[in-house]
Amino acid sequence: xxxxxxxxxxxxxxxxxxxxxGYKFDADAYLALEERRKALQIxxxxxxxxxxxxxxxxxxxxxxxxxxxxxxxxxxxMGDRLxxxxxxxxxxxxxxxxxxxxLPNLLDDSVPDGKDESDNxxxxxxxxxxxxxxEPRDHIxxxxxxxxxxxxxxxxxxxxxxxxxxxxxxxxxxxxxxLMLDTHTEEHGYEEKYVPYLVQADxxxxxxxxxxxxxxxxxxxxxxxxxxxxxxEVPVTNLARDTIFEAGExxxxxxxxxxxxxxxxxxxxxxxxxxxxxxxxxxxxLVHFVAADESMAALETLTRHAEVILQKLELxxxxxxxxxxxxxxxxxxxxxxxxxxxxQQKFREISSCSNYNDFQARRMKARRRNPETGKPELIxxxxxxxxxxxxxxxxxxxxYQNDDGSIRVPAVLQPYMGGLxxxxxx
Numbered sequence: 001x002x003x004x005x006x007x008x009x010x011x012x013x014x015x016x017x018x019x020x021x022g023y024k025f026d027a028d029a030y031l032a033l034e035e036r037r038k039a040l041q042i043x044x045x046x047x048x049x050x051x052x053x054x055x056x057x058x059x060x061x062x063x064x065x066x067x068x069x070x071x072x073x074x075x076x077x078m079g080d081r082l083x084x085x086x087x088x089x090x091x092x093x094x095x096x097x098x099x100x101x102x103l104p105n106l107l108d109d110s111v112p113d114g115k116d117e118s119d120n121x122x123x124x125x126x127x128x129x130x131x132x133x134x135e136p137r138d139h140i141x142x143x144x145x146x147x148x149x150x151x152x153x154x155x156x157x158x159x160x161x162x163x164x165x166x167x168x169x170x171x172x173x174x175x176x177x178x179l180m181l182d183t184h185t186e187e188h189g190y191e192e193k194y195v196p197y198l199v200q201a202d203x204x205x206x207x208x209x210x211x212x213x214x215x216x217x218x219x220x221x222x223x224x225x226x227x228x229x230x231x232x233e234v235p236v237t238n239l240a241r242d243t244i245f246e247a248g249e250x251x252x253x254x255x256x257x258x259x260x261x262x263x264x265x266x267x268x269x270x271x272x273x274x275x276x277x278x279x280x281x282x283x284x285x286l287v288h289f290v291a292a293d294e295s296m297a298a299l300e301t302l303t304r305h306a307e308v309i310l311q312k313l314e315l316x317x318x319x320x321x322x323x324x325x326x327x328x329x330x331x332x333x334x335x336x337x338x339x340x341x342x343x344q345q346k347f348r349e350i351s352s353c354s355n356y357n358d359f360q361a362r363r364m365k366a367r368r369r370n371p372e373t374g375k376p377e378l379i380x381x382x383x384x385x386x387x388x389x390x391x392x393x394x395x396x397x398x399x400y401q402n403d404d405g406s407i408r409v410p411a412v413l414q415p416y417m418g419g420l421x422x423x424x425x426x
Contacts, residue, residue: 001362002103004096008034017106020113020324025103033096040089047082101211105359107324108296108333114323120336121323126307127316129340134403138343139394140274143169145405146425149275161264161279163390168423172409173282173393175416177257180284180309184386188305190255190286195235197258198226203238206364208330208356218261218279228261232285233383240289240366240379247371250379251298252289255386257282275390276348282389288382291368292358295380296333299355303335306351306386312412315395316340318347332357335384339391343398350391353384 007014011027018025112121143149148169154162165173184190198220204210204227209217218228229235236256245252260283275281286305290298303319310317322334331354338347358378361367367376400408406424409417 001100001359002106003358003362004100007100007103014103014106018104020107020111021104021327022115022325023104030096030099033092033099037089037092037096040085040092044082044085044089047078047085051078051082098211101205104329105332105356107327108355108357110321111327111333112321112323113325115325116323117326119323120320120326123319123321123335125316125318126311127314127340129316130342130399132342132401136342136345136398137401137405138274138341139397141343142397142401142405142407146407146423148423151274158279161277163275163278167426168417168420169393169397171417172396172413172423173389175413176313176392176396177282177284177389178416179312179413180386180389181255181257183309183312184255184284184286184305187308188253190253193232193236193239193254193256195232195239195256195258197229197235197261199229199234199238200224200226203227203234203241206241207234207237207360208363209234212329216263218263229258230262231260231283231383232256232258233287236285236287237360237381237383238364240361240381241364243366244376245289245368245379247369250289250291250368251294252287254287254289255284256287257284257389259283275394278390284386284389286353286384286386289366290380290382292378292380295355295357295382298380298382299333299335299353302382302384303337303351303353306337306353306384309387309392310337310339310350310395313392313396313410314412315392315399317350328352328354330354330356330359332359337387339395341395341398342401348391350395351385351387354382356381356383 002014008031011031015025015027112119114120140149143165146169148166150164150166154164157164181192185192201210204217209230217230220226236254239254260281262279264277264279286302288298288302307317307319317337317339320336320338322336327334334352334354336349337351337353339350341348357380360381361378366379366381368379369375370377396410397407400410402408406422409421409423414421
């Protein structure tokens with residue numbers, strides 16, 4: 001959430017910044033609603049004060065034996081007016097909150113302008129795109145020919161956008177996850193977390209998923225609904241909710257492996273085949289809590305940590321900075337890491353690393369105590385995939401494929417695979 005005070009004082013600047021995203025913020029309408037709120041606030045407070053004074057007058061008049069009927073009638077009328085004023089104030093405050101929760105984050109000045117992903121700018125690249133001496137197969141053909149990926153069985157159980165994996169390929173996904181967790185905890189110093197996969201609505205409001213993106217979520221039909229997490233970012237980031245970190249407690253670096261569940265409501269017709277875009281997938285998530293002046297440096301660190309996984313797997317990739325029209329709702333700046341897929345002959349996103357500055361922290365009331373002033377102030381939150389396990393599996397399959405359809409096991413994964421060096425058809 002954008003700072004409401006800044007929103008009121010600099011509405012035109014906010015509108016100009018959000019326009020870079022292609023988002024139209026009606027600053028005049030917002031300010032008019034804010035003026036209405038202030039007027040109702042004053043009216044309500046005045047009526048409350050008058051009612052309190054009248055109540056004292058009734059008590060005094062009653063003690064002196066005076067007729068209090070006129071005073072009671074006046075108080076009743078005042079109470080009715082107060083109730084109307086309070087109701088109107090509550091309605092306007094709700095309208096303001098709806099606007100504020102709908103506003104995306106302000107973009108950092110370093111974010112390049114652009115309309116969509118075609119305007120994203122490459123920052124760096126690692127390795128050369130894999131060139132094979134034969135026509136590369138995609139992960140779908142490879143997995144089905146090995147009899148280790150079964151989309152038909154998954155469809156029978158759950159419908160489209162699900163996968164059943166078997167044998168060494170299922171083990172390889174587990175190996176990839178273990179490699180990521182070991183790297184981030186043992187080499188990068190992250191604290192591993194195991195978190196719930198079902199969360200309440202407040203947790204999703206805190207991270208910015210609700211109320212704007214409810215159609216992207218799966219929810220239970222219980223009286224008080226739970227939501228399946230779209231990413232570990234939601235429960236892990238909410239560990240900071242309603243918390244004041246004392247001096248010396250930050251930064252916090254957390255890593256968590258979870259399944260992720262997404263309805264893919266806005267992806268009709270996109271990646272309908274294979275494992276690129278699934279309703280259920282596995283991911284290792286990195287989350288940082290830092291002081292405000294450290295978050296941009298933390299974004300660079302977080303992104304580099306995710307890159308290490310691809311370097312260990314010797315997978316060619318590039319890092320792009322997202323343009324203004326492609327940055328996610330809550331992010332002020334995002335780097336995407338895109339891995340090379342020979343089966344598609346293009347780079348595809350495997351990790352998205354974002355700085356949310358105080359956007360989530362304001363929603364969650366996540367703060368730290370400033371050691372110089374002793375006063376609480378909002379922290380900054382960051383998160384990124386470290387990395388998406390399913391897409392890492394796809395990348396390994398396609399980059400390490402042989403002409404006969406078998407798949408070499410990357411050296412770094414072999415200890416996790418019991419020494420297996422090649423995955424072949426049984």
